[in-house]
Amino acid sequence: MRYSIFSLARQALSGHRNWQPAWRDxxxxxxxxAIIVGGGGHGLATAYYLAKEHGITNVAVLEKGYLGGGNVGxxxxxxxxxxxxxxxxxxxxxxxxxxxxxxxxxxxxVMFSQRGVLNLAHSDAQVDAFARRGNSMxxxxxxxxxxxxxxxxxxxxxxxxxxxxxxxxxxxxxxxGGTARHDAVAWGFARAADGLGxxxxxxxxxxxxxxxxxxxxxxxxxxxxxxxPKIGLAVAGxxxxxAEMAGLxxxxxxxxxxxxxxxxxxxxxxxxxTFAAGHFYISQSDKGGLVFGSSLDxxxxxxxxxxxxxxxxxxxxxxxxxxxxxxLRLLRHWGGVMDMTMDGSPIIDKTPIxxxxxxxxxxxxxxxxxxxxxxxxxxxIAQDRPHYLNSALSLDRFRHGEVLDEERSGPVPxxx
Amino acid sequence: MxxxxxxxxxxxLEEFTYLGDxxxxxxxxxxxxxxxxxxxxxxxxxxxxxMHELWQHSGGCRAWIVVERDTLTHEVFGSELARDRNTRERxx
Ligand SMILES: Cc1cc2nc3c(=O)[nH]c(=O)nc-3n(C[C@H](O)[C@H](O)[C@H](O)COP(=O)(O)OP(=O)(O)OC[C@H]3O[C@@H](n4cnc5c(N)ncnc54)[C@H](O)[C@@H]3O)c2cc1C
Ligand SMILES: [Zn+2]
Numbered sequence: 001m002r003y004s005i006f007s008l009a010r011q012a013l014s015g016h017r018n019w020q021p022a023w024r025d026x027x028x029x030x031x032x033x034a035i036i037v038g039g040g041g042h043g044l045a046t047a048y049y050l051a052k053e054h055g056i057t058n059v060a061v062l063e064k065g066y067l068g069g070g071n072v073g074x075x076x077x078x079x080x081x082x083x084x085x086x087x088x089x090x091x092x093x094x095x096x097x098x099x100x101x102x103x104x105x106x107x108x109x110v111m112f113s114q115r116g117v118l119n120l121a122h123s124d125a126q127v128d129a130f131a132r133r134g135n136s137m138x139x140x141x142x143x144x145x146x147x148x149x150x151x152x153x154x155x156x157x158x159x160x161x162x163x164x165x166x167x168x169x170x171x172x173x174x175x176x177g178g179t180a181r182h183d184a185v186a187w188g189f190a191r192a193a194d195g196l197g198x199x200x201x202x203x204x205x206x207x208x209x210x211x212x213x214x215x216x217x218x219x220x221x222x223x224x225x226x227x228x229p230k231i232g233l234a235v236a237g238x239x240x241x242x243a244e245m246a247g248l249x250x251x252x253x254x255x256x257x258x259x260x261x262x263x264x265x266x267x268x269x270x271x272x273x274t275f276a277a278g279h280f281y282i283s284q285s286d287k288g289g290l291v292f293g294s295s296l297d298x299x300x301x302x303x304x305x306x307x308x309x310x311x312x313x314x315x316x317x318x319x320x321x322x323x324x325x326x327x328l329r330l331l332r333h334w335g336g337v338m339d340m341t342m343d344g345s346p347i348i349d350k351t352p353i354x355x356x357x358x359x360x361x362x363x364x365x366x367x368x369x370x371x372x373x374x375x376x377x378x379x380x381i382a383q384d385r386p387h388y389l390n391s392a393l394s395l396d397r398f399r400h401g402e403v404l405d406e407e408r409s410g411p412v413p414x415x416x
Numbered sequence: 417m418x419x420x421x422x423x424x425x426x427x428x429l430e431e432f433t434y435l436g437d438x439x440x441x442x443x444x445x446x447x448x449x450x451x452x453x454x455x456x457x458x459x460x461x462x463x464x465x466x467m468h469e470l471w472q473h474s475g476g477c478r479a480w481i482v483v484e485r486d487t488l489t490h491e492v493f494g495s496e497l498a499r500d501r502n503t504r505e506r507x508x
Contacts, residue, residue, distance in 0.1 A: 240462035251458040253436065254487070299434045302464040302488045307417050309430045342458045398458040411457050414434060 023194035031227035032060045037206045039063025041072035043234035044189035045374020051196035054382035059198045064205035068186035074336040076293045079368040080117045080177030084133045087392025089140045095372025108188030117177030117272040122166045130172040145173045166277035216355035232357040237337030239360035251342040251398045253413040256301035258335045262328040264288030278317030304335040344416030345404035348390040420495045421473045431475035438468040438482045
């Protein structure tokens with residue numbers, strides 16, 4: 001059923017009793033043309049673009065838990081393409097362009113809100129670095145604007161710009177950046193993929209791979225063996241576990257990131273703001289809650305339960321940036337398992353094993369990549385080679401010294 | 417989370433700095449290849465469960481220690497000085 005003002009009116013007349021489930025709940029078939037492991041944003045988007053762009057509709061998405069229970073439903077929903085390195089900018093900009101028409105394309109309101117993403121600078125050197133990044137973005141056709149403290153004070157009055165320790169010297173604004181409704185992104189891609197014939201199979205954990213003469217031929221799951229000549233991994237924080245089942249070691253560590261939301265208040269923050277001094281980011285949700293987060297807890301973890309020092313650090317950053325927030329109560333706080341790479345950039349590529357494809361290493365920033373990642377991964381799987389847009393996000397870049405280290409912090413995952 | 421320092425006893429997490437997997441070993445200069453360096457610098461087992469990891473008690477005695485910890489439950493099993501572990505492994 002297409003969603004529209006007319007379908008809404010029709011359903012209203014019958015008391016909203018005839019809405020259909022947004023996707024089917026099929027039994028797994030014995031075989032498919034392609035299997036995607038992981039029903040997060042990236043797995044669902046990949047299945048959607050495989051069907052839509054490449055006509056491959058005999059596809060299953062296997063999810064060990066429930067759809068949207070992973071990081072796609074746990075993130076702080078920031079969407080932007082303000083990267084500096086060419087290999088990253090072109091990929092994230094493609095993703096941002098897909099976001100701009102995503103609700104229409106999926107026929108599902110993902111509530112994409114281009115409210116602008118503002119990065120604050122706290123020294124002359126940081127302003128220079130932002131000017132350089134902004135220039136690099138503009139050379140790639142991406143919007144970027146350098147703001148003075150006076151302009152920032154006018155646009156974002158809730159901030160304390162004259163903080164004694166970290167005064168604000170300026171900021172880099174990407175007005176096309178913003179936020180989206182994370183659950184709706186998972187649901188929208190699931191519904192649209194299902195509509196094109198993709199089987200979405202929940203409560204189905206992949207426990208091993210079937211191989212013949214080195215080539216992948218299928219997966220073992222908690223719901224039996226399922227065969228396919230092409231298998232794509234999109235399991236975010238669990239990437240190393242699946243790779244290990246296939247005998248691969250990866251340049252990835254799993255780390256823990258926490259996030260927070262306050263009680264709802266009237267509009268007080270119109271943009272997404274990041275506070276570079278404390279690696280802190282904040283926005284206000286459409287419901288009114290302040291949604292914010294900061295750095296990783298800092299050590300390897302597969303637990304979605306964080307420790308208090310990271311909470312304290314995050315709340316301190318909030319208090320430095322927006323002292324008025326001290327009057328608010330926290331509503332919820334939670335964690336997710338991040339697939340941190342050695343250079344802080346993701347991987348979308350083939351693997352050394354024929355028939356096995358890898359999508360992972362999203363660090364903190366995979367939500368914004370969701371449509372672009374699905375689009376590029378679908379191309380890589382369907383054509384058996386990366387697209388130009390993900391050609392720099394290769395698995396062997398580490399071996400060849402072609403790392404994409406935006407932060408220049410070296411092969412230390414917890415510093416990215 | 418608290419971590420046990422062999423010299424200072426059980427101390428709060430904030431006093432420590434994390435380096436990572438203690439099982440990776442620097443390539444032997446006599447036999448090294450580029451692949452050995454690639455594996456040492458970039459590749460990790462990233463286990464879900466028990467793991468040996470290097471921490472420095474940077475806000476305390478500054479010793480480098482190896483902690484055995486469960487990455488899923490955050491349970492800590494014990495620690496020793498990195499130097500002691502190194503000597504023991506060389507001898508073995
Ligand atoms: C607290 C937090 C804040 C964040 N903030 C932002 C942000 O502001 N902006 C941004 O761009 N990004 C952000 N991110 C990152 C972003 O959420 C992730 O990079 C992205 O969601 C990862 O891709 P995904 O949606 O496919 O992952 P997931 O939703 O985690 O999907 C992976 C799925 O694989 C499944 N799976 C795992 N193992 C198996 C198996 N063996 N068999 C079958 N299925 C399996 C899991 O159950 C899971 O559902 C944040 C993340 C967190 C945790
Ligand atoms: Zn000590």
